[in-house]
Amino acid sequence: MSVKRCSLVCMLALAVPEPVLAHSPIKGIGNFYNGLLHPLFVPAHLLLLIALGLFIGQKGMYENRAAFAVFLVTTAIGLIGAWFSVGGEMDIVLLSAAAIIGLLLASNLSIGLYFSAIIAALVGLLVGIDSAQETLSGTVKLVTLFGSGVGINLLLLYSMGFADYFNKKPWQKIGVRVIGSWVAASSLLVLALSYSLVSTK
Amino acid sequence: MKARHFQSLAMAAIIIAYASAASAHEGVGITGGFSSGFMHPILGWDHVIAMVAVGLWGAFLGSPAIWVLPVVFPLVMAFGGALGVMGIPIPAVETGIAASAVVLGAMVAFAVRPPIWVAAVIVGAFAIFHGHAHGTELPSAANPLAYSLGFVIATGLLHLCGIAFGLVVRWPAGKIAVQAGGGIIALAGVGFLTGIV
Numbered sequence: 369m370s371v372k373r374c375s376l377v378c379m380l381a382l383a384v385p386e387p388v389l390a391h392s393p394i395k396g397i398g399n400f401y402n403g404l405l406h407p408l409f410v411p412a413h414l415l416l417l418i419a420l421g422l423f424i425g426q427k428g429m430y431e432n433r434a435a436f437a438v439f440l441v442t443t444a445i446g447l448i449g450a451w452f453s454v455g456g457e458m459d460i461v462l463l464s465a466a467a468i469i470g471l472l473l474a475s476n477l478s479i480g481l482y483f484s485a486i487i488a489a490l491v492g493l494l495v496g497i498d499s500a501q502e503t504l505s506g507t508v509k510l511v512t513l514f515g516s517g518v519g520i521n522l523l524l525l526y527s528m529g530f531a532d533y534f535n536k537k538p539w540q541k542i543g544v545r546v547i548g549s550w551v552a553a554s555s556l557l558v559l560a561l562s563y564s565l566v567s568t569k
Numbered sequence: 570m571k572a573r574h575f576q577s578l579a580m581a582a583i584i585i586a587y588a589s590a591a592s593a594h595e596g597v598g599i600t601g602g603f604s605s606g607f608m609h610p611i612l613g614w615d616h617v618i619a620m621v622a623v624g625l626w627g628a629f630l631g632s633p634a635i636w637v638l639p640v641v642f643p644l645v646m647a648f649g650g651a652l653g654v655m656g657i658p659i660p661a662v663e664t665g666i667a668a669s670a671v672v673l674g675a676m677v678a679f680a681v682r683p684p685i686w687v688a689a690v691i692v693g694a695f696a697i698f699h700g701h702a703h704g705t706e707l708p709s710a711a712n713p714l715a716y717s718l719g720f721v722i723a724t725g726l727l728h729l730c731g732i733a734f735g736l737v738v739r740w741p742a743g744k745i746a747v748q749a750g751g752g753i754i755a756l757a758g759v760g761f762l763t764g765i766v
Contacts, residue, residue: 411599411714463714474640542636549640550721553647557717560651561707 399508403515406499407523412462413495417520419469419551420491421527422544424484426473429532432481435488436528442489443520446496447513455497460562462498465491467555473548495520602712606719609703610727615666615761616699618754620724622673623692624731625754629677629738629747634685638692639728643721645693649700650717654707665698670758677751680744699724 397405407413420439424432449455469487472479479487499516501509534540610616627638652659659665672691675681683691703720710716734750737743760766 409599411712411718415714415718471644474644542640545636546639546643546725549643550718550725553643553650553721554714554717556644556647557650557654557704557707558714560654560704561713564655564708 399504399511400515403499403501403512403517404519404522406512406516407495407519410498412459412466413498413520414523415551415555416462416466416469416491416495417523418527419466419473419548420488421524422531422547423469423473424488424524425528425531425533426476426535426544427478427484428535429528432484432528434481435485436524438485439488439492439524440521442492443496443517446493447499447517449493449497450500450513450516451509453500453502455500458494458498460559462494463555463559463562465494467552467559470548470550470552470555474545474552475548476545492520599712599715602710602715603719605706605710606703606716606721607723609706609716609720610699610723613702614757614766615663615670616702616724617727618757619666619669619673619695619699620727621731621734622670622677622751622754624728624733625677625735625747625750626673626688626692626731627728628732628735629680629751630682630685630688634688635732635735637685637689639725639732641689641693642696642728643724645696646700646703646721646724649697650704650707651700652697653701653704659698659701662698662701664762665695666702667758667761669695669698671755671762672758674751674753674755674758678748678755679751680748 407417424435429436465487469491496517499513499520501512504512531544534544610620623638623642627635649659673695676691703717707713707716735747738747757766
């Protein structure tokens with residue numbers, strides 16, 4: 369092949385560009401990472417987990433370690449439920465929980481270790497159950513759900529650590545409360561929309 | 570002749586290489602919902618100046634107003650937004666938004682320092698108008714949750730702009746600059762109210 373022809377082939381090959389999607393949902397990254405990223409791509413999960421993590425971290429990560437332990441266990445139970453597809457449509461429940469926890473975070477209300485643990489347990493269960501992958505089966509489903517479990521717990525841990533670290537800093541501590549008010553406001557708006565859609569039916 | 574033919578083909582190939590996908594309906598899904606929500610307060614100048622004024626007034630009043638107002642505002646705005654979503658009308662929403670710029674700008678310009686609860690009530694009352702305007706758009710959003718998150722975050726960042734500017738109030742020249750900023754916001758609000766702007 370001549371140099372000219374070779375160059376022409378190369379240029380024609382360039383003529384079929386495809387966008388680079390480093391974290392697209394999500395071909396080519398494998399089932400584990402698909403599951404891992406699942407809580408990041410479901411806005412209701414993302415809001416709820418960030419709100420809960422910041423709330424627990426706001427009260428002290430070490431003092432509230434029981435809440436995280438309980439969350440870990442109930443997430444696993446929820447994911448087992450997801451394996452059997454026990455959950456239905458749960459967006460309203462998830463958003464209600466996000467609104468309540470967002471308000472608790474914004475008001476910096478102290479509700480005690482036991483209530484924190486109960487809230488963490490319920491959230492873990494809800495998010496776990498709502499992570500069902502109905503289109504998958506067998507080993508693929510198992511690996512994806514395992515990835516989701518890791519992703520859910522990592523997201524909570526990051527948020528907890530973030531808030532715990534900022535607890536010692538006056539301005540950033542306020543920023544955490546502002547995020548709480550954002551979560552609560554967004555959730556309340558979508559709940560209002562859901563209510564208006566139901567009432568107009 | 571052959572060389573010219575090759576050059577034409579090469580040029581055509583290079584031009585095609587710059588082609589990207591046509592996105593006729595870009596505003597879809599989570600990203601579309603978030604970006605349209607995020608841009609909604611930023612593209613409306615009446616929203617922008619009023620939100621900056623909230624942050625500016627908070628910084629001017631000092632602690633605790635500097636953080637109470639940005640925490641209270643989104644929550645009350647959500648109430649106004651809920652009214653908008655449910656189709657409950659509020660009279661003169663656009664007038665209320667323009668009036669918010671006039672009143673909040675004037676508060677900063679004249680260095681008014683009311684008790685914190687009075688400031689919170691004033692800001693909260695105007696937040697209902699702003700929330701209603703954003704909330705009315707919510708049902709048609711590509712992803713309502715991402716849209717609401719977008720406009721709430723954009724509103725918070727506009728407050729932050731005002732707070733950042735307001736922090737110069739600790740210096741004498743800075744205080745004059747902040748009060749002048751408040752005056753400009755109030756005048757712009759008058760412009761929106763009268764339809765000049």
